[in-house]
Amino acid sequence: MNLEKSWRRLQQQVVETQVWKSIFRVGIPNTNRKRVLAVLGNVVLHLHPVKTRKSGVKMRYTWCAGGMTFFLFLVLTFTGLLLMFYYRPTIEYAYGDMLDLREQVPFGIMREMHRWGAHAMVITVWIHMFRVFMTGSYKPPREFNWNVGVVLLVLTLLLSFTGYLLPWDQLAIWAITVGSNMARATPLAGYEGPFAAQIAFNGVNLVTAGSDARFGLLGGRIVGANALLRFYVLHCVFIPLIAAFLMAVHFWRVRKDGGISGPL
Amino acid sequence: MTAIKDIINWLASPAIAVTLSMVGLVGAMFCKPLWTKKGGILLFATLIGGFAFSFTDPNFRIVASMPDNVPILGMLFLVGFFFWYAMYQAHLNDARLAKGLPPLEKEDSDKKVFTWPDLVYVELISLIVCSIVMILWSIVLKAPLEEPANPGAAPNPAKAPWYFLGLQELLVYFDPWMAGVVLPTLIIVGLMAIPYIDTNPRGNGYFSFRERKWEIVMFCFGFIILWVVLIILGTFLRGPNWNFFGPYEYWDPNKLVPLNNVSVSEIFWVKWLKTALPAFWLKRELPGILLVLFYMGALPGLLSKTLFKRFYEKMGTVRYVVGVNLFLIMLAVPIKMYLRWIFNLKYIVNIQEFSFNI
Amino acid sequence: MTESESRGVSAAGSAAVAPTRRGFISWLAVGWLAFAAGIGAFVTTMARFLFPNVLFEPPSSFKAGYPSDYQVGEVDERWKEKYQIWVVRNTEMTYALITVCTHLGCIPNWLASQNKFKCPCHGSGYYRSGINFEGPTPRPLERAAISISPEDGQIFIEKARKFLYEKGQWTDPAASIKTT
Ligand code: HEM
Numbered sequence: 066m067n068l069e070k071s072w073r074r075l076q077q078q079v080v081e082t083q084v085w086k087s088i089f090r091v092g093i094p095n096t097n098r099k100r101v102l103a104v105l106g107n108v109v110l111h112l113h114p115v116k117t118r119k120s121g122v123k124m125r126y127t128w129c130a131g132g133m134t135f136f137l138f139l140v141l142t143f144t145g146l147l148l149m150f151y152y153r154p155t156i157e158y159a160y161g162d163m164l165d166l167r168e169q170v171p172f173g174i175m176r177e178m179h180r181w182g183a184h185a186m187v188i189t190v191w192i193h194m195f196r197v198f199m200t201g202s203y204k205p206p207r208e209f210n211w212n213v214g215v216v217l218l219v220l221t222l223l224l225s226f227t228g229y230l231l232p233w234d235q236l237a238i239w240a241i242t243v244g245s246n247m248a249r250a251t252p253l254a255g256y257e258g259p260f261a262a263q264i265a266f267n268g269v270n271l272v273t274a275g276s277d278a279r280f281g282l283l284g285g286r287i288v289g290a291n292a293l294l295r296f297y298v299l300h301c302v303f304i305p306l307i308a309a310f311l312m313a314v315h316f317w318r319v320r321k322d323g324g325i326s327g328p329l
Numbered sequence: 330m331t332a333i334k335d336i337i338n339w340l341a342s343p344a345i346a347v348t349l350s351m352v353g354l355v356g357a358m359f360c361k362p363l364w365t366k367k368g369g370i371l372l373f374a375t376l377i378g379g380f381a382f383s384f385t386d387p388n389f390r391i392v393a394s395m396p397d398n399v400p401i402l403g404m405l406f407l408v409g410f411f412f413w414y415a416m417y418q419a420h421l422n423d424a425r426l427a428k429g430l431p432p433l434e435k436e437d438s439d440k441k442v443f444t445w446p447d448l449v450y451v452e453l454i455s456l457i458v459c460s461i462v463m464i465l466w467s468i469v470l471k472a473p474l475e476e477p478a479n480p481g482a483a484p485n486p487a488k489a490p491w492y493f494l495g496l497q498e499l500l501v502y503f504d505p506w507m508a509g510v511v512l513p514t515l516i517i518v519g520l521m522a523i524p525y526i527d528t529n530p531r532g533n534g535y536f537s538f539r540e541r542k543w544e545i546v547m548f549c550f551g552f553i554i555l556w557v558v559l560i561i562l563g564t565f566l567r568g569p570n571w572n573f574f575g576p577y578e579y580w581d582p583n584k585l586v587p588l589n590n591v592s593v594s595e596i597f598w599v600k601w602l603k604t605a606l607p608a609f610w611l612k613r614e615l616p617g618i619l620l621v622l623f624y625m626g627a628l629p630g631l632l633s634k635t636l637f638k639r640f641y642e643k644m645g646t647v648r649y650v651v652g653v654n655l656f657l658i659m660l661a662v663p664i665k666m667y668l669r670w671i672f673n674l675k676y677i678v679n680i681q682e683f684s685f686n687i
Numbered sequence: 688m689t690e691s692e693s694r695g696v697s698a699a700g701s702a703a704v705a706p707t708r709r710g711f712i713s714w715l716a717v718g719w720l721a722f723a724a725g726i727g728a729f730v731t732t733m734a735r736f737l738f739p740n741v742l743f744e745p746p747s748s749f750k751a752g753y754p755s756d757y758q759v760g761e762v763d764e765r766w767k768e769k770y771q772i773w774v775v776r777n778t779e780m781t782y783a784l785i786t787v788c789t790h791l792g793c794i795p796n797w798l799a800s801q802n803k804f805k806c807p808c809h810g811s812g813y814y815r816s817g818i819n820f821e822g823p824t825p826r827p828l829e830r831a832a833i834s835i836s837p838e839d840g841q842i843f844i845e846k847a848r849k850f851l852y853e854k855g856q857w858t859d860p861a862a863s864i865k866t867t
């Protein structure tokens with residue numbers, strides 16, 4: 066009893082310091098007014114509405130699968146940034162850096178966290194999509210947000226795919242060889258694709274191994290140095306930026322479409 | 330024991346496994362007792378029992394415990410669990426709806442709660458649980474790293490990342506431009522089109538099966554069969570040289586499976602008409618082209634007058650045309666697979682001149 | 688329509704000073720077209736940026752020793768890892784097969800016991816000649832240009848010059864060397 070009292074007193078003292086107030090503005094959110102302010106005044110929490118439908122908060126409804134996906138995205142961003150301190154995206158160094166990350170770096174589980182996190186994120190995205198489908202939450206007015214979601218699903222898979230090349234081991238190079246060779250089969254734009262050989266000027270083929278869609282993707286005819294660098298940049302900068310932007314749109318739309326769906 | 334394993338090996342071969350899972354899935358969805366707590370326990374026990382039994386088999390153990398395959402096992406259990414959970418809640422609601430009561434979610438949906446603390450704390454707890462799982466998983470299981478990249482020698486079997494193994498399985502049945510470009514694009518387009526095609530206003534914001542049977546069956550067909558089941562097939566049952574191996578079979582790199590395949594043009598001209606293949610491509614491929622034109626061009630119209638009349642009237646022309654075409658293409662995937670299994674069919678249309686093979 | 692016309696008439700007198708509405712609209716159209724063209728040009732340059740002019744890829748032609756180094760009736764794998772080439776010699780000729788599966792680019796294995804090339808990725812199979820007979824691949828393996836170097840009598844292989852069976856190019860004199 067006494068302990069609780071002194072704990073409360075301590076809490077009170079902390080939230081009344083100038084430092085705390087300068088950061089959070091409100092004290093302990095123990096009145097409705099303060100609860101509202103706590104959410105409104107915080108840029109992170111402000112992703113949420115102030116009040117939510119009770120059904121939408123329940124685990125049994127959302128399974129928190131979307132939230133989990135977002136959290137895993139944050140985990141991946143963080144561990145990925147740490148990996149970037151050690152990893153060099155060149156053919157000479159990439160594989161060795163991977164070995165060092167495993168053997169020489171203290172607490173060498175960042176690579177594990179990053180890799181398993183990526184797998185987990187793919188799984189949670191699927192489960193999230195499945196949940197959204199099964200509750201019919203894509204129906205009006207949420208059609209657009211479903212579409213934002215589909216793009217996020219594709220981006221998640223692309224993130225995984227581009228990351229798969231970076232260890233530069235046998236698994237990596239062959240998965241990407243096979244995967245990128247599909248681009249070679251794009252109708253018209255890939256040199257082995259349907260009708261590509263018919264695009265010719267004065268008998269010279271215009272779509273060749275040196276000018277087709279796959280070449281543009283890899284920056285070369287083979288999965289080599291250019292491809293590694295390109296995938297690195299796509300993986301670490303390009304796709305995450307787009308995904309982060311779209312996630313902001315996604316969350317914003319969840320709010321604007323009337324919060325988590327529920328029966329009318 | 331070996332007899333049981335032989336039977337399971339046989340049942341797992343692509344043709345039978347895909348048939349069984351298709352029939353099983355659709356059948357199960359209409360089998361109400363499965364979607365109760367008892368049914369759930371039964372399903373779960375079967376799954377666990379099956380795995381426990383399989384793990385006693387050395388060949389299965391080798392494949393299932395490769396580090397990159399562990400997430401797939403996790404995925405299997407999670408997808409399985411959530412599938413049951415969604416259907417369980419759907420049937421609870423269906424029972425209420427049948428009695429004229431609102432769905433369970435309705436009781437809560439009128440009340441509003443403050444984000445702080447009700448939502449923030451749920452999120453915090455999920456976040457902590459998720460972190461703990463990730464850290465433990467990372468400590469227990471090392472991330473795989475194989476030999477350094479060697480452009481001169483492919484590993485055998487060479488596999489894509491597991492979430493693309495469904496597509497890799499399609500590569501066995503379709504040319505790369507279909508399996509790698511057209512079908513993935515259509516999957517994305519199809520997913521995006523769902524909210525605009527589906528005009529059923531009911532079942533919005535709560536779990537329910539009875540109000541949207543068709544939609545759910547079709548979606549689960551795509552998601553469970555064409556996505557998850559094919560991934561399982563590609564991961565656990567495709568071994569060296571991309572040959573099929575039963576779950577308890579040793580991955581023998583020298584296994585010999587003849588894969589001689591024929592095209593529609595060969596069947597039509599050589600086998601039926603007993604003539605040589607015509608030299609001109611249009612004539613040679615006419616039977617196949619007509620088949621495709623019929624399937625994509627005439628079938629939607631025919632269906633709109635017969636089987637899908639109801640949908641056509643409800644959806645209107647544009648929605649119907651888009652929807653039925655996406656549906657037919659989705660269906661074309663298993664159709665082509667069956668044609669391969671039954672007739673060894675390789676191409677329906679085979680115009681090498683333009684690299685245009687279907 | 689009538690309104691803008693009547694305005695056009697009434698404003699005609701002062702056309703030198705104030706632009707008519709119609710004139711203004713066409714300037715607007717020009718402006719927008721220029722804007723679209725600018726965007727288009729920019730996108731094109733960006734796309735072109737992705738296609739480098741110079742590549743630093745391994746050389747694609749090499750000397751492969753003397754014809755007598757190769758056994759008749761053998762599929763020789765000594766250049767497989769380094770240059771992705773099989774040299775096949777039979778009683779009639781010697782040819783160079785490129786070891787890249789024409790399906791999606793994996794490296795098939797030569798299974799001497801079954802007398803075929805078999806791809807580990809999706810199971811395409813090829814005869815010793817390079818012609819496909821099973822699996823998903825749509826076409827045979829490719830052959831590389833092969834010749835006897837006039838300087839030293841060594842075999843010279845150029846991977847950049849490919850010969851495709853389905854285009855009838857295997858009969859080209861550069862696609863094989865006759866065994867004498
Ligand atoms: C990177 C991937 C994604 C992230 C981080 C994400 C995150 C979220 C979050 C946090 C929510 C709030 C509710 C919940 O947790 O379930 C949500 C809702 C939603 N998501 Fe996603 N999502 C992603 C991908 C997707 C995908 C693939 C789809 C569908 C194809 C989708 C469609 C939706 C829709 C329609 C809602 C509103 C659901 C409702 O109101 O009940 N999202 N998303």
Ligand code: FES
Pocket residue numbers: 788789790791792793806807808809810811822823824
């Ligand atoms: S890459 Fe050889 S069969 Fe697919």
